[in-house]
Amino acid sequence: MTFKTVVFLLGGFFILAVGLGGAGAVEPDERLDDPVLEQRAREISQQLRCVVCQNQSIDESDAPLARDLRLIIRERLVEGDNDEQVIGFVVDRYGDFVLLKPPFQADTYLLWFGPFIIFLMGGLLIFYYFRKVLGAIPDGDNSDPGDREK
Amino acid sequence: MKRLGFYMPIALFAGIVVYLAIGLTLDPNKLPSMLIDKPVPEFVLPAIEGFDQGLSSSDLKGKVSLVNIWGSWCVACIIEHPLLMELAKNNTITIYGIDWKDPPGAGAAWLLKEGNPYTLIGDDADGRVAIDFGVTGAPETFIADKDGRIRYKYIGPITPEVWNEIILPIVEELQR
Incomplete structure (x- = not known):
């Protein structure tokens, strides 16, 4: 494969990925006539996990249940629900599993705070490690050079 | 102290490995039901073609029953079907069926061919009642108690092992 072919193929994949990425699974017959309500419906659908293909939102999924x-x-938006x-x-x-962004509540504290706790623990470990290493250097070395003369 | 600094990260790592290993054995498709210990969602479903009576939530009161979500299109439903037939034949438990998203006549034709284990069947052609039940796929089976409350949900076909080890013990407990 020449360099040109590789560039061509990669470019093709890139265009495909970008082109397909934005497309939802919403069929034309599902769309609401009111563009404001339709936009709200899209935004809500993008936040909800499809329970059939679990790593897609119901906006992206072709599963009948997502439809x-x-x-x-x-329907609920048309009826006036917020x-x-x-x-x-x-x-x-x-x-709560269907929320692609997990809610902030008692049973998800570990999820939200976990990374910070691990970060803090790592920081403490590094702190104590270096304090020990630096503390292990003989006294004379890190003392004021002027003191040595005495 | 030196020992601790050496062993603690290893212990921590081992802990995380065990935790994640347990996570790997869980099936992410088996979502816990939101309905456990809650009353069956209110519904009134019409009969499927050729049947006189449909199914409504008030039918579920009075005795322990199974509510089975199925469809003629459902490949896995045929796996549990002989077991449901046997349960119905032996009068072990009342089984109600919700025919989920079947075209008109398809569910009835399937039952004619395979046999009908259901006391009553509701036609959920547009799938709205199944969504009220939090159904993610067929087959799914709910155990309803005497007061019409959902007490257990099983996702997937009921094999003889599932029946004997999981569902029958709960049913016997509720029938007491």
């Missing part, structure tokens, strides 16, 4: 949920979200109520409707049935 049903997208339709329900739109965003929290719509998300609450899905969470009541499928649990």
